[in-house]
Amino acid sequence: MTPEWQPPKDYRERPVAVLGAGVLGRRVACIWASAGYNVQVRDPSSEQRTDCVNYVKQNVASYAEHTGAEPGEITVFEDLAQAVNSAWLVIEAVPEKLPLKVDTFAQLEKLAPNDCILATNSSSYKSSEMLDKVSAVAKPRILNMHYYMPPQVMVVELMTDGYTYPSILQFLVERLREAATKPYVARKESTGFIFNRMWAAVKREALTIIAEDVSTPEEIDSMWTEMFIKPATVPCKTMDAVGLDTVSLIEKHYIAERGLPADKTVDFLQTNYLDQGKLGSKCPHGGLYPPAEATNGDSQSANLLVLDIGLSAKQPSLTAGEVLEISPAGRVQRVLAKGQALPDGIAVDPNSKRMFWTTMGIPGKEDGAVLSANLDGTDTQTIVPPGAINTPKQMTMDTTSQKLYISDREGSGGGPKGTSDAAQTPMNWCVGITVAPQFGKFYWTQKGPSKSGQGRIFSANIMTPEGQSASSRDDIRCILGGLPEPIDLEVDEESKTLYWTDRGELPIGNSLNRLHLDQFGHPLPSMSPLGYELLTRNLHEAIGLKLDLPNNNIYLTDLGGHLYRCDRDGKNKVTLLSDENRAFTGIVLA
Template sequence: MTSAWQPPKNYRTRPVALLGAGVLGRRIGMFYCVKLDTLFVQEVNNRAAAIWASAGYSVHVRDPSADQRAACETYVKENVASYAANTGAEPGKVTTFEDMAPALENAWLLIEAVPEKIQLKIDTFELVEKLAPADCILVTNSSSYKSSEMLDKVSDSTKARILNMHYYMPPAVMVVELMTDGFTEPAIFPFLVERLKEAATLPYVARKESTGFIFNRLWAAIKRETLTILAEGVSTPSEIDSMWGEMFIKGKMAPCKGMDSVGLDTVAFIEKHYIAERGLSGTKTVDYLQTNYLDQGKLGNKSAAGGLYPAPGSSETDGDSHSLVVLDIGLSAKEPSLHAGEVLQISTDGQVQKVLVTGQALPDGLAVDSASKRMFWTNMGVPGKDDGSVMSANLDGSDIRTVVSPGTVNTPKQLTLDTKSQKVYFCDREGKRVLRCNYDGSEFEVLVATENADSPDILKWCVGIAVAPSFGKFYWTQKGPSKAGQGRIFCANIQTPAGQSASSRDDIRVVLNGLPEPIDLEVDEEAHTLYWTDRGELPLGATEILSRNFNEAIGLKLDPVNNVIYTTDLGGSLYRCDRDGKHKVKLLSDENRALTGIALV
């Protein structure tokens, strides 16, 4: 393979083609309760049309059955809006075809979903090679066969653009797995990952070709052991399912984290008993652990060297080390003033390494763009006066620049970045607005103005901000009165609807309400999850409290590589905990500091 591969030209204006035959080819993922396997597969395949259309793509669906083409059109009509709610895009048009040639015309992506018969798939790819454009990416939705088994009748150049792309179910699961055919051009994978994120799916790429994908292999092992338990009379189906719900659903036990928690040495010891009793091979279990982990002192959570995951706070993050930058608002300084705020560099174990910037006017929100090696922060100034500002500097504190000058905004709070478009998003609390500008302060615009809302001023105060470009959305908090249970989280489209203004746009939605006092906000686009800090008491309703007992919690930052969360509070403390809120550790406590914004470097 070479690195000269280029994405399909003008792919945004070209269709995605879904190819079925007989009972297949309609959607990928939605699960209906039906009795016949053929009907079930029809529903499984229909979802692709709705998913890709929800991202704004035109979709061509080919099926020889008129009834099935009609069923596809009905499904998309009834469901595409719900998918598009997660993408923020105007849904594209879905067109059905009886014949293959017009369905493939000008397609940039073809999804093959013909019946799971290998010779049929081989013949299908031979035909597709002749009919589809030469730059069209060709994928099979098969989970039974590797795509390398379907290449007998295609050219070497076509092999480079074929791969597996498998969708899962039930409908709440938006996971998609990608896998090479052994010849697939490597650059196709990051390209498809970004396109799949546009459609609000969660793409995972298998590192090498495998019989079965990542999840299928996990599920195969679970099935085998479950059947063995039943065959030996050890338990019953209802007991197994009940225990699974308690341990893995309620308890959120994950395989690799679970082994790190138990200890890899203990895992190996237990596995040796199974090997001896059942006559199994230890090559890919105990021997693998011994060579790659135990011999290196990597025993899991109890080891400073970590285990399957790096130790929390470790710099062993796939070759990338990091530290933290944290804002001290200055109100608890030994000589407090409105200009005692500082930007601090702090190690991930809580040691203040350096004061990067001093003399800031109540700094509050902070974000880092690693590519440009610059950090951005807000200065609140005096609440009620239009003296707030947005600043930026190099990561070492040099080259300080004013992005938004005093006199433009009132009390800028949390700040976040869309690094791809190089936009700064931030909230103006007393200004009752959500704002955006370029990194240099140009193209300053008001995205949301709550001034005209029919509610008391304090309910209009905008505080936390997060942006999810892959969804086409941004989110913000309106905290309400202190600890009053009137806080809300909203979202709107990144693109303001045509002909509408910041105060009149009709795409604003309430995500959550009745919150005590929500402050900073983070979004995990891959997990479709919002995180936020709250200065109030316990909320009611369907929200999950990950960690409690902070002293006026403010800053929040996800570290997805190490699966931890960092938080700050006005009591001068910095904390770290797991993504599920467990193993909370106070890294820093200083009564002469009041910490606000936090970012990873």
């Protein structure tokens, strides 16, 4: 049995090789150089080699703004052997001629190191079609790595050749995220990968509509913008929202009228979903998305888990906090946990069906903790004991990586940061935190002194830069400053929007706000003089925030004992619950 591939221990010191210095090849080279790798580019044309070097030198700094790395060097070669010498990754971007690609991989097996990953950028040929002249030993190191048009589109699709080591695919996903790209892995060989297959269907139907004189190119593009781009509509969630039974009925009509095959549409839906009672968002069994994701935001069925810090209780104390289950209509259903020491942040893992929450503990004692329980409040466990963390505030759950992210306000002087003096300064107090795997980033708030107007929002890469630590990393970026007092925050990755609450002074504090992000998760320019959008105001010491995207809602809490709901533009705000004996902090959908 062939042993599994292991990443070279010295890959950071070894170059990435790109074969082809054309329009796309030079952009691929720039991506890897921006991530700190030295890049060696081979092209037989001296003109292309010169243009490649010029492009990288002129653009690598702007690419590197998204990686936080010191750019690597670019070197060009005419000779293939020199270009791939010592490379840990070779990406061929030669012309789309299959015989040429077959010969190229045969040469690469002989010339590149025997632990080197060999990738083709081809979008029209599967890498399995390029294996005719390579040995069985080399096949597990070969795959498709398809780029689109950086830097405008930073999606990269990976696809096996039928033999590729799974460890190579996972390793490349991690490295591609470091390079500020967005990798997607096709689960099996597929002509056109993922996106091009969807795009092929759109192209065919659009051209058919034009050919049949049903509409015009201008009208098609305008309708697409209104229906899909502006509301950030996505296909699978839309089918779940419409109902898979309805989708099936509509498709049956098209099949009957056009004579289309049914095996991979209505027959597939019937067998795998409808027969199992999976009808979409309206159904407790879910649909294309599993039940937790399909119904979690359904305001007709999903309850809210809300923390009461306990400081406004009829008998207030530092340990009177509670975890509450509240209906979407604002009625307290039950108390899930009592006697909590200033609870602040809460998150839910839909996979394990458990909730997690932080308790800040007694001020000055550094006895904050993180607890967990079933969603009904049973089986309470302490997962971060008092003393191991100082003052844990807001928290979030990345359900993809199954990791919790927690803001520790002052930090721990004895912990990894070792920055007790700096952390004790209110200017550096961390409060809110959210994670955006699509961007490969996490975001947090540092509220500054109370009502000071010195609050800030920061971002950093999920992956700590190679050779750096939490205290030495150089990818931290302040994306907004001069805020009244930012608290909780959350990213809507589909619409590329960052939302946050602010408990600072009016006129712009005690508010809900948003900022639009680019494809890398960095802020886009705003027409507002504030540099962001203020959506709604007049909250009473605003704290918690939870997006309910399927229902176009946002839930908000404040220390004044209010639970609010508004739409994603901050409009139609309603007070669901008002209780002077409550002081609400964290909130999450159950």
